Amino acid sequence: MANRTVFFVSDGTGITAETFGNAILAQFEIQPLHIRLPFIDTTEKAWQVVERINQTAEKEGSKPIVFTTLAKDELLEILSSNSQAVLLDMFSTFVKPLEIEFGIKSNHRIGRFSDISKSKAYHDRIEAINFSLAHDDGQKNSDLENSDVILVGVSRSGKTPTSLYLAMQYGLKASNYPLIPEDFDRQQLPTALIPHIKKIFGLSITAERLSEIRHERRPQSKYASLNNCQQEVAAAESMMKLYGIRWLSTTTKSIEEIATTIIQEIQPERLTY
Amino acid sequence: MANRTVFFVSDGTGITAETFGNAILAQFEIQPLHIRLPFIDTTEKAWQVVERINQTAEKEGSKPIVFTTLAKDELLEILSSNSQAVLLDMFSTFVKPLEIEFGIKSNHRIGRFSDISKSKAYHDRIEAINFSLAHDDGQKNSDLENSDVILVGVSRSGKTPTSLYLAMQYGLKASNYPLIPEDFDRQQLPTALIPHIKKIFGLSITAERLSEIRHERRPQSKYASLNNCQQEVAAAESMMKLYGIRWLSTTTKSIEEIATTIIQEIQPERLTY
Secondary structure (H helix, E strand, O other): OOOOEEEEEOOOOOHHHHHHHHHHHOOOOOOOEEEEEOOOOOHHHHHHHHHHHHHHHHHHOOOOEEEEOOOOHHHHHHHHHHOOOEEEEHHHHHHHHHHHHHOOOOOOOOOOOOOHHHOHHHHHHHHHHHHHHHOHHHOOOOOHHHOOEEEEEOOOOOHHHHHHHHHHHHOOOEEEEEOOHHHHHHOOOOHHHHHHHHHEEEEEOOHHHHHHHHHHHOOOOOOOOHHHHHHHHHHHHHHHHHHOOEEEEOOOOOHHHHHHHHHHHHOOOOOOO | OOOOEEEEEOOOOOHHHHHHHHHHHOOOOOOOEEEEEOOOOOHHHHHHHHHHHHHHHHHHOOOOEEEEOOOOHHHHHHHHHHOOOEEEEHHHHHHHHHHHHHOOOOOOOOOOOOOHHHOHHHHHHHHHHHHHHHOHHHOOOOOHHHOOEEEEEOOOOOHHHHHHHHHHHHOOOEEEEEOOHHHHHHOOOOHHHHHHHHHEEEEEOOHHHHHHHHHHHOOOOOOOOHHHHHHHHHHHHHHHHHHOOEEEEOOOOOHHHHHHHHHHHHOOOOOOO
8 A cells, every 4th residue: 555645636725635635544544645735726737646656556557546625517527537546535425415405506716815915804814923923921911801711721731732723724813821839739720710710621640651751852851750740740730720710631542632622612692603 | 595594514723714705705795694513523513503503594584504524424414314404514525535435434524623622733833933923023133044045125015924824724934024114214124144055035015005004003194104104115125126035915815825825935944836
């Protein structure tokens, strides 16, 4: 299976084609070579793609897999009629049944993100990224009330990547605030957070994993020692329980899974659910 | 078309189902209500989904559209046999033909991101996010040689969101460096950048759009004035030409489109292309 190339062909960025293709390929124990061919929006470019696919087919002695999201029938037709490939097309497979169900024609719009840069949703998303950056790691207390969610947890528990992902993927204004030894000594949340308790979500992690991660940053430090991590994690989890803060362990979760769980729990008003 | 609900049903985060569904729905001039139902991984939960879909169908008097990425046949079967819906299933539609082509069975793995948190690719991605944050806005000159790409451009031309997107989506270490009036006076790039000229990519923007964006931040400032923006943009573009730096205009592009174009141009070694 080593000699099998997968192409992602799109008239836009190819991100949809690749996301779609990767989800399908994850079902197989194979590691094919990926070739992304974005912005295929003319017949000339489509013919170049055909040539490239067919050269690959000849060289490898098997049909390349081609995931496409081409909206134009004309371009798709060039590929499907001329390439020696297993062609998996999202649009013709799923758009046609919906045209029938809706009783309207699709507009064959090219590219998932066309013209999106002018939309309010896009503007809000960029705003959310800027907000989350400004409110990373407890940098800024002002404007905390405009957060959609405030993540808390010990240093290196995954707050920053999760906040940025929530902003970038969902347009949520996600602040994050570290829980530090001073908070544990006082047995209180940072004062700035108290008025916003409903928006708070906690991230925890096993002490073992935390120690590993911290050792990469500051090898052999007290900060990274297993003993210190055990104390901090236990103190942070006690505090979350004390305040009734919902939380999850990030130890074996990706940021995508963490983000999805947070949204289910917090149900931010700005998302339709 | 107002009364038409779309469900995204997944045994994982639902991100793949939603990306896939949104790309399809973008082909129609409709704005249906979205309901995301992640982590549907037991027969009991599948039956709850059926009930919810059928209640919606009855209330709205039309079939809801259901995008699914359920890997387990058993769960998909519950939905397809019992729900009053237009069911669009990615997996059975595309995984089955690949099983035939590959001559192997799919592993019906649940969730695109399962176990990914332990993988090297995931680790590298988190590292890239941290790197990009540390190298945002010219904050840090050390370690610049480890950048996969260095974005330059005037303040508010889109460098920060693009850097973070490159890190989050592609695991690229993306630094960014502002071009400021002092650079234009000297007619030189910041000295720290000179050794890395091959990795540099420029972002520009029309002066009109830049002025709008800056006015949101600092209304009525000289910084935001159209005249100042015109001067900065012209000087930045001259400098890019002087150094032979590739660049694009971000004015009407989304961060996804900007990122895809940069990758095509720079062809970072760490991505297979």
